[in-house]
Amino acid sequence: MKKVLSVALSVLLMVFLCVPAFASDTKPKPHSDFEGKVNIGAIGLYVNIKGSANRDKGEPAVVFESGRDQDHTVWKAVQDSISQKTQTVSYDRADLGQSDSSNVEYSANNQAEQLHALLKKSHVKAPYVLVTHSYGSAITRVFVDKYSEEVAGVVLVDAAHEDQEKEITDKYLDPENAKAFKAGWIHEGGYPAIVKTLAEMAAVKSNDSLRDIPLEIVTADDHRLGPDVEAKWQALQKSFLGLSDYSHQTIVSSYHYIAQDHPEFVITAINAIIQ
Numbered sequence: 001m002k003k004v005l006s007v008a009l010s011v012l013l014m015v016f017l018c019v020p021a022f023a024s025d026t027k028p029k030p031h032s033d034f035e036g037k038v039n040i041g042a043i044g045l046y047v048n049i050k051g052s053a054n055r056d057k058g059e060p061a062v063v064f065e066s067g068r069d070q071d072h073t074v075w076k077a078v079q080d081s082i083s084q085k086t087q088t089v090s091y092d093r094a095d096l097g098q099s100d101s102s103n104v105e106y107s108a109n110n111q112a113e114q115l116h117a118l119l120k121k122s123h124v125k126a127p128y129v130l131v132t133h134s135y136g137s138a139i140t141r142v143f144v145d146k147y148s149e150e151v152a153g154v155v156l157v158d159a160a161h162e163d164q165e166k167e168i169t170d171k172y173l174d175p176e177n178a179k180a181f182k183a184g185w186i187h188e189g190g191y192p193a194i195v196k197t198l199a200e201m202a203a204v205k206s207n208d209s210l211r212d213i214p215l216e217i218v219t220a221d222d223h224r225l226g227p228d229v230e231a232k233w234q235a236l237q238k239s240f241l242g243l244s245d246y247s248h249q250t251i252v253s254s255y256h257y258i259a260q261d262h263p264e265f266v267i268t269a270i271n272a273i274i275q
Contacts, residue, residue, distance in 0.1 A: 028047070028049065028121070028122040028123050028124075029123060030123040031052050031053070031055075031123075032049075032052050032123075033049050033050050033051070033052050033053075034047065034048075034049045034122065035047070035048045035049070037098065037099070037100075038118055038121050038122055039121070040114060040117040040118050040121050041117065042103045043094055043099070043100040043101070043102065043103050043114075044099065044100045045091055045092060045093070045094065045099045045100070045114065045118050046072070046091060046092040046097055046098035046099045047072075047089060047090070047091040047092075047118060047122055048072055048079070048089070048090045048091065049087065049088070049089050049122060049124065050079060050080075050083035050087075050088050051082070051083025051084060051085070051086055051087050051088050052087045054083065054084060054085055054086055054087070055086045055087035056086075059086050059087075059274065060086065060126075060127040060128055060129045060152040060153065060273075060274055061086060061087040061088065061089060061124050061125070061126075061127075061128050061129070062079075062082050062086060062087070062088045062089070062128070062129045062131060062270055062274065063088075063089045063090075063115070063119065063124075063128045063129070063130050063131065064078070064079060064088070064089065064090040064091075064131050064132075065115070065130060065131065065132035065133070065136035065137075065139055065140050066090075066092075066093070066096075066133060066136050067133040067134030067135050067136050068134060068135035068136070068185060068187075068188060068194065069096065069185065069186070069187045069188065070096070070133075070134075071092045071096050071097030071098075072090035072091050072092050072097060073090075073097075074133070074257070074259055074260055075090045075131075075259055077259070077260070077263035078131070078259050078263045078266045078267055078270070081263070081267050082267060082270055082271075082274075085271075085274065086274060087124065089119065089122070089124055091115070091118060093111055093114070093115075093139075093188065094106075094111075094114065094188075095187050095188050096187060096188065102114075102188075105189070105193075106188045106189030106193040106196075106197075107193065107196055107197060107200060108138040108139045108141075108142040108196075108197040108200040108201060109142055109146075109200055111139045111142075111197075112139050112140075112142040112143040112146055112147075113146070115139065115143060116143065116146070116147060126147075126149075126150035126151075126152075127150055127151065127152035128150055128151055128152060129151075129152050129153040129154070129155065129270060129273050129274055130143065130144070130151060130153070130154050130155070131154075131155040131157065131266065131270060132154070132155070132156060132157065132159060133157040133158065133159065133257075133258075133259060134157075134158060134159065134160050134256065135160045135194060135197065136159075136160075137156055137159035137160050137201070138160060138162075138197040138198060138200060138201040139197070140154060140156075141201050141204055141205075141209075141210070142200055142201065142204055144204075144209045144210055144213065145204040145207050145209040148209045148213070151213055152213070152214070152273070152274075153213060153214040153215070153216070153273035153274070154210065154213060154214070154215050154216070154244075155215075155216045155217075155218065155266065155269045155270055155273070156215070156216070156217045156218065156240055157218045157258055157259055157266055157269075158218065158219055158220045158237075158256050158258055159217070159237075159240065160198065160201075161236040161237070161239070161240075162198050162199075162201045162202035162205060163202070163236060164198070164233075164236060165194075165195065165198060167232055167236065168229055168232055168233065168236075169181065169182075171232075172225070172226075172228060172229045172232070205243075210243040210244045211243070211244060211245060212244070212245065212246070213244055213246070214244065214246045214247075214272075214273050215240070215241075215243060215244035215246060215247040215248070216247075216248055216249075216250070216269035216270070216272055216273060217237065217240045217241065217247065217248065217249040217250070218249075218250050218252060218258055218265055218266055218269050219234070219237040219249060219250070219251045219252065220251075220252055220254040220255055220256050220258055221234070221251050221252065221253055221254065222253070222254065222255055223255065223256055224255065234251075237249070248272070250265060250268075250269060252265045
């Protein structure tokens, strides 16, 4: 009996001794790939870092920002390709995918700060090329405004525009459809948070933070909302060209989710900046 107890205690001791070593091995390390949750303070954010070995000295890392209510997996095809050339980062914002729920208000400012903290905790050094889709563009543009010296380029993929609610939702959707549209956002603070993030994006526009930063705009041409809405969307997308002196737009025959349906166009836009 004593022998059995001794063996059991030895096994337990080995388990406890192994725990710290295992935990330290699951934290991001400089110049290394990593997939898992990173503690940025009060919450943990899930991150996927790939292609670290392919990042040459001084070459920018490519950081992906998903659209509203979408996790990091929407970038898989694009990330797999770009990671063959340089370090790439996709992640789940708080309340999405495998990340924790947010402990602060959902806003572009707070989410930009959380992304910045994640990059630092993950040992992903600047400069960054930020690739963003839909409502994620509000976070990206606030990030650029706060940390412009760390940004080497931006790719807007059918990005949200600061005026789209008043120019499209309020003008073209009938009350019933508008109500359904607004009720459909269930994560990240819901529709009220969307309104706030768009206002934050509008607020930083006058700071002209993107003026000297290369900007690629990739726009879908069919949102299945009728010709009037499509024409207005295209006009808003074209206005992004004025944000930077180094801007270029590509219009793609696609629905809104270009990175999933036609990833080659997003890959080309990223390569135009990092090459």
